[in-house]
Amino acid sequence: MTTTYLVTGGAGFIGSNFIQYLLETKEDIRVINVDALTYAGNLENLGQVESDPRYRFVKANICDASAIEQVMSGFQIDYLVNFAAESHVNRSIAEPITFVDSNVVGTATLLQTAKAAWQDEAGNYREGVCFLQVSTDEVYGTLSPQRPAELFSETTPLSPHSPYAATKASADLLVRAFGDTYRFPYNITRCSNNYGPYQLPEKLIPLMISHCLEGRQLPVYGDGRQIRDWLYVRDHCIAIDCVLEQGRRGEIYNIGGRNERTNLSVVKQIIRAFRDRLGFAVSDDLIEHVQDRPGHDVRYGIDPRKIELELGWRPRISFDEGLEATIDWYIAHPLWLEHAESRLEQGPRGMKEASHSA
Numbered sequence: 352m353t354t355t356y357l358v359t360g361g362a363g364f365i366g367s368n369f370i371q372y373l374l375e376t377k378e379d380i381r382v383i384n385v386d387a388l389t390y391a392g393n394l395e396n397l398g399q400v401e402s403d404p405r406y407r408f409v410k411a412n413i414c415d416a417s418a419i420e421q422v423m424s425g426f427q428i429d430y431l432v433n434f435a436a437e438s439h440v441n442r443s444i445a446e447p448i449t450f451v452d453s454n455v456v457g458t459a460t461l462l463q464t465a466k467a468a469w470q471d472e473a474g475n476y477r478e479g480v481c482f483l484q485v486s487t488d489e490v491y492g493t494l495s496p497q498r499p500a501e502l503f504s505e506t507t508p509l510s511p512h513s514p515y516a517a518t519k520a521s522a523d524l525l526v527r528a529f530g531d532t533y534r535f536p537y538n539i540t541r542c543s544n545n546y547g548p549y550q551l552p553e554k555l556i557p558l559m560i561s562h563c564l565e566g567r568q569l570p571v572y573g574d575g576r577q578i579r580d581w582l583y584v585r586d587h588c589i590a591i592d593c594v595l596e597q598g599r600r601g602e603i604y605n606i607g608g609r610n611e612r613t614n615l616s617v618v619k620q621i622i623r624a625f626r627d628r629l630g631f632a633v634s635d636d637l638i639e640h641v642q643d644r645p646g647h648d649v650r651y652g653i654d655p656r657k658i659e660l661e662l663g664w665r666p667r668i669s670f671d672e673g674l675e676a677t678i679d680w681y682i683a684h685p686l687w688l689e690h691a692e693s694r695l696e697q698g699p700r701g702m703k704e705a706s707h708s709a
């Protein structure tokens with residue numbers, strides 16, 4: 352039996368990696384990609400799959416109930432995986448309402464539409480369907496670097512600090528409320544910081560890579576001691592697949608790489624790779640400490656034991672391997688990077704130089 356995936360936000364960084372992963376690893380599937388193509392959505396990311404007969408693109412906003420209804424009724428959707436969101440913390444500080452629209456109203460619209468499509472008159476859901484909300488560790492707030500053993504578990508209270516994280520937490524609560532109120536079949540995954548191919552250079556790792564390539568200064572927030580738990584994007588895609596295939600419905604799963612690093616150490620590792628492995632004339636002197644952003648969380652750290660023990664998921668790619676592969680990908684795709692940079696320069700408020708999100 353063919354399994355049909357509705358992937359929202361599939362033209363973005365993680366969504367496009369997920370679609371490629373699905374089409375590479377599964378045979379009897381169909382993938383419908385619904386994306387509004389905001390500044391962050393780029394169909395170039397899907398060039399390799401656009402002529403695959405199992406793949407369809409529909410340009411639509413997830414807030415547009417009638418467009419989503421058409422997709423839900425036109426295709427027998429089994430799994431709805433919601434990646435669509437505004438995702439850049441700095442932008443959320445500059446324009447929070449855009450984030451409320453896409454991340455909260457958009458998720459509510461998808462929930463409502465999926466419920467209507469999946470429920471019969473007796474209130475029963477079609478066998479096997481699932482709504483998977485792709486969420487983030489940022490909903491938990493921040494941890495202290497002084498207590499390294501403390502980690503975010505699935506029961507850690509939500510305590511978001513940025514408008515971005517607050518809208519993601521709101522969406523999580525709506526998804527859970529649909530589960531509790533209507534027995535709606537869902538999972539929520541909360542992942543740590545991703546990196547890998549197709550990430551816009553407004554986020555830490557690709558921004559530093561693009562600046563190293565051009566020999567430009569490397570802007571780092573404050574003292575650079577903020578700690579993030581980094582995961583290669585392919586490992587995130589595999590984790591989502593595991594949750595869809597084997598997860599207990601109505602459960603939240605944290606996803607993380609047990610790979611906490613300070614932003615400064617990540618930047619220094621990128622410099623070392625460019626200098627020692629690739630022979631570029633770059634050094635730590637390029638690092639420029641810039642004013643920290645307001646409310647910047649100090650440390651995120653995921654406890655991934657639940658997904659490891661219940662579903663047997665573990666990251667397959669080490670940070671050293673993943674970072675090397677990511678740098679090599681950006682070097683091999685100069686046109687993609689050029690287009691991404693020019694879109695960021697033309698995009699809302701020209702946020703590129705406002706520094707990175709991490």
Ligand SMILES: NC(=O)c1ccc[n+]([C@@H]2O[C@H](COP(=O)([O-])OP(=O)(O)OC[C@H]3O[C@@H](n4cnc5c(N)ncnc54)[C@H](O)[C@@H]3O)[C@@H](O)[C@H]2O)c1
Nearest residue numbers: 360362363364365387388389391392412413435436453545
């Ligand atoms: N990047 C990370 O490190 C990370 C970590 C954990 C969770 N997440 C979550 O994963 C998801 C994807 O993140 P990403 O980094 O790929 O983001 P991204 O910004 O690269 O992509 C977002 C995509 O969603 C689309 N989109 C935005 N608003 C939309 C709307 N209203 N209707 C339809 N499409 C819309 C954009 O066009 C874009 O293609 C987000 O929900 C984010 O919160 C990201």
